[in-house]
Amino acid sequence: MNNGDFNITAIVVNWYSSTFLKVLFANLRDKAGAPEKIRFLIVDNTNGLDNSLAELSSSGSSVTIMPNKPASQHGSRAHASGLNLALRAVKTEYGLILDPDTHIFKGDWDDFCVDLLRRNDVIAVGATFPPWQLGKYHNFPNPVFCFFDTAEFLEMPADWTPYELSPIMKCLHFVKRNIVRCGKLIDRKKYGSSGVARTVGMRLERIMGVCSADTGYLNALRAEKQNVGSITFRAALPDDHAAFADTAAFKDLASHYELYYYRDEPILTHKYNTAGKHWRTKKGDDVSFWREAIARFEKAVDDRRQLSASSVNSGQT
Numbered sequence: 001m002n003n004g005d006f007n008i009t010a011i012v013v014n015w016y017s018s019t020f021l022k023v024l025f026a027n028l029r030d031k032a033g034a035p036e037k038i039r040f041l042i043v044d045n046t047n048g049l050d051n052s053l054a055e056l057s058s059s060g061s062s063v064t065i066m067p068n069k070p071a072s073q074h075g076s077r078a079h080a081s082g083l084n085l086a087l088r089a090v091k092t093e094y095g096l097i098l099d100p101d102t103h104i105f106k107g108d109w110d111d112f113c114v115d116l117l118r119r120n121d122v123i124a125v126g127a128t129f130p131p132w133q134l135g136k137y138h139n140f141p142n143p144v145f146c147f148f149d150t151a152e153f154l155e156m157p158a159d160w161t162p163y164e165l166s167p168i169m170k171c172l173h174f175v176k177r178n179i180v181r182c183g184k185l186i187d188r189k190k191y192g193s194s195g196v197a198r199t200v201g202m203r204l205e206r207i208m209g210v211c212s213a214d215t216g217y218l219n220a221l222r223a224e225k226q227n228v229g230s231i232t233f234r235a236a237l238p239d240d241h242a243a244f245a246d247t248a249a250f251k252d253l254a255s256h257y258e259l260y261y262y263r264d265e266p267i268l269t270h271k272y273n274t275a276g277k278h279w280r281t282k283k284g285d286d287v288s289f290w291r292e293a294i295a296r297f298e299k300a301v302d303d304r305r306q307l308s309a310s311s312v313n314s315g316q317t
Contacts, residue, residue, distance in 0.1 A: 006037065006114055007092040009150075012100050013043045013068075013082035013143075018052035020100035025056070025063075033108035039092060043068050043082035076215040080160040083143060083215070087158060090150050097146040101271035101287075103294050105301065109267075113147040116262075122229035123152040127260045127268065130235035132191040133279060134180045134201050135212035140220035140230050144258070144270045156222050162213040163221070176211035180204045187278045192238045192255065233260035233267050242266075244304065249297035256283035257290055266301065269294060 010028060012021060021042065029035040040063045044053060047069040057065050068085050070078035083097060094114060106112055116125045125148075126141030141147070143160065165173065180201065181187075190197045210217065223230060236242055236250070236259045243264045244250050253259040258270040271290050274280060283289045 006094055006110075007039065008037060008094045008096055008110055009039045009041050009090045009092045010096045010098065011041045011043065011083065011086045011090070012098060013045055013079050013086075014050060014053060014100070015045050015078075016050050016052075017100035018050060018056065021053075021056055024098075024100055024102060027104055028109075031104045031107055031109050033111040038062065038110070040064065041066060041086055041089060043086045045070055045078055045082050076162050076213070079143065080162060080215045083160040087154065087160075093150060095148050095150050095153065097143050097148075099144050099270060101273065102145060102268055103270075104268050105266045105298065106262075106268065116231055117147070117149055120229065120231060122231055123156070123223075124148040125231040126233065127235070127258070127270065128232040129214070130258055131198075131202070132188050132235075132237075133212070134186065134191075134205050135177045135208070135210065136214050137210050137217050137220040139232070140216065140223050141232060142214070142216045144272075145233075145260070145268055146216075152228075156219070156226065156228060159218045159222075160215050161218055162215055163217050165213065173211040173213070176208040180208050180211065181278060184278070188281060231262075233262050235259065236261055244297065244300055247297065247300045249293050249300055252283070252289070252293040253297060256281040256286075257293075266297070269297075 012024070014021065025040060028038060032038060042053065042056065042063065042065045044050060044065050044067050047067045053065055057063050066086065066089065068082045070081045073081055086097075087095070094117075096113075113125055117123070124141045124146055126146040127144040128138050128140060128142050129136035131138065148158075182200065182204070186197045186201045191201060222228070236245070236254045238251055238255045240254065242250075242261055244266065245254075250259070253269050258272050260267045260269070269290075271284075271287065272279075273285060
């Protein structure tokens with residue numbers, strides 16, 4: 001593919017996330033096939049209070065900061081307000097929405113994503129909510145990593161606002177969530193280690209449907225109603241038989257964080273910090289452990305590929 005035929009705007013919403021953003025931007029550039037074609041748009045939900053963003057904006061014209069004041073909105077609604085604001089400012093052919101606490105493993109991820117869109121005639125590719133997050137949508141990319149065709153995404157139209165619920169519907173969804181999760185019986189650890197819990201949870205989720213509002217549900221709903229295509233990466237489980245699943249780093253990332261694959265190739269990991277007790281893990285808040293696991297996983301991938309290349313070369317001589 002000719003790297004010169006597209007430009008990308010990478011969008012992140014900042015909430016005192018400068019430490020993550022510095023690492024993320026370096027990671028995106030390092031793994032991109034054409035880093036010079038990436039523009040970064042930071043929506044600052046602190047509305048100028050995070051002074052540490054100045055260092056990022058001074059790194060060159062490729063970084064733009066857009067102040068945003070979510071007012072009384074909090075959590076996913078504040079996040080969605082920033083994303084919707086950013087969408088209106090995207091002028092490049094492609095856009096990428098991602099969380100600050102994300103790390104990309106896939107080399108030439110920009111070429112890879114553009115190629116997936118073009119070959120499969122879809123408007124978006126990316127991560128969706130893992131299967132163990134019972135009650136959420138799993139059929140469309142979420143804000144962790146959503147790469148999209150800008151014109152088609154806006155035409156849908158895209159809207160990251162979590163769906164509105166009346167007081168009665170909120171109560172109904174609360175009941176449904178407790179049914180899907182069997183009260184407190186099916187948490188992340190149980191889902192990942194018990195085939196019975198996994199089967200029961202998946203069957204109950206099919207019956208109850210989406211009952212946990214989160215950022216991007218309207219996109220998933222509209223895409224389904226309009227028969228708009230997308231490709232979602234698969235969230236690995238600790239007992240998966242995926243590439244590199246025999247490494248300790250895989251187990252750590254798949255057990256405590258989010259680790260996404262496309263087919264049999266690792267694409268990215270998301271630290272995922274949550275206040276929800278069902279999905280919390282012992283190492284979930286440990287940034288140092290997450291980064292150390294990333295380094296070990298990267299090394300395992302590189303070592304395996306070098307060994308494979310060496311074997312091929314030996315066979316040709």
